[in-house]
Amino acid sequence: MSVLTLRLAGPLQSWGASARFARRTTESAPTKSGVIGLLAAAAGIERGDDNKLRPLAALRFGVRIDQPGTRVRDFQTAHHGVTGKSMPLSNRFYLADAVFLAALEGDHRLLAELHAALLAPVYAPFLGRRSCPPSLPVELHLHDHAGLQDALREEPWQASPWYRRQYRGQNDVELTVLREADAHEQNTADTLRDQPLSFAAEHRRHALRTQVSYSVRIPNPSARQLPRHDPFDALDEESA
Incomplete structure (x- = not known):
């Protein structure tokens, strides 16, 4: 097994799992359906091709x-392009200035193909909605013979430099991980309807998926290194 890691960073992101009609909400972190959709677009998989979607899901x-x-x-108004009739008012929610590390575990050959697709995407990637382009390259690393938990714990902190400055006094930071539950974790896991079954426009379908939440501590590359100070150094200089 291998793991593909992605950096999801942009001015705006929106990861809806239960949005309906005129109220388009966002989860606090990327959904599996949204990330799989990003990879499927990069690989050129058409929306109605459920057979090619299945291995990614x-x-x-x-x-x-x-x-x-x-x-x-974002409070939006719209008018019909032909009749000029007012369309329903809508509220759309986004995450501003967010950065996430996403990871996918599976067959090495499939993940290598997806990694290559991100380097030369057929369709441009976006962060949940087409109005949300990434501000940095999405692809990070393809880890050979690695596990999902290890990749989420060992990949360096991806936060923006301006955000890391507030943690300069800490050698490490505590970050939240949302990971697909293992078999033995099902009883304590949360559920989210973001397991993609079909992206076809006429019958877009998702199933429930279980996930667990926990914290990991990651080294802080921006930690302030205080200069070494030994009060006896001055005495050593005088005696010399």
Whole structure:
């Protein structure tokens, strides 16, 4: 098994799992359906091709919240392009200035193909909605013979430099991980309807998926290194 890690960073992101009609909400972290959709677009998989979607949906998924961002609301009005009739008012929610580490575990050959697709995508990647392009390259690393939990714990902190500055006094930081539950964790896991079954426009379908939440401590590369101070150094200099 191998693990593909992704950096999801942008001015705006929106990862809906239960949005309906005129209220389009966002989860606090990327959904599996949203990330699989990003990979499927990069690989050129058409929306109605459920056979090609199935291997991607079978990948195990996890995400680490490296920079939670701020939830913002966009109040929208619209008019029909032909009749000029007013359309229903809508509220759309986004995460501003967020950064996430996403990881997918599965067959090495499939993940290598997806990694290559991200380097030369057929369709441009976006962070949940087409209006949310990434601000940095999405692809990070393809880890050979690695596990999902290890990748989510060992990948360096991806937060923006301006965000890391507030933690300069800490050698490490505590980050939240949302990971697809193992078999023995099912009884204590939460559920989210973001397991993609079909992206076809006429019958988009998702199933329930279980996930667990926990914290990991990651080294802080921006930690302030205090200069060494030994009060006896001055005495040594005088005696010399």
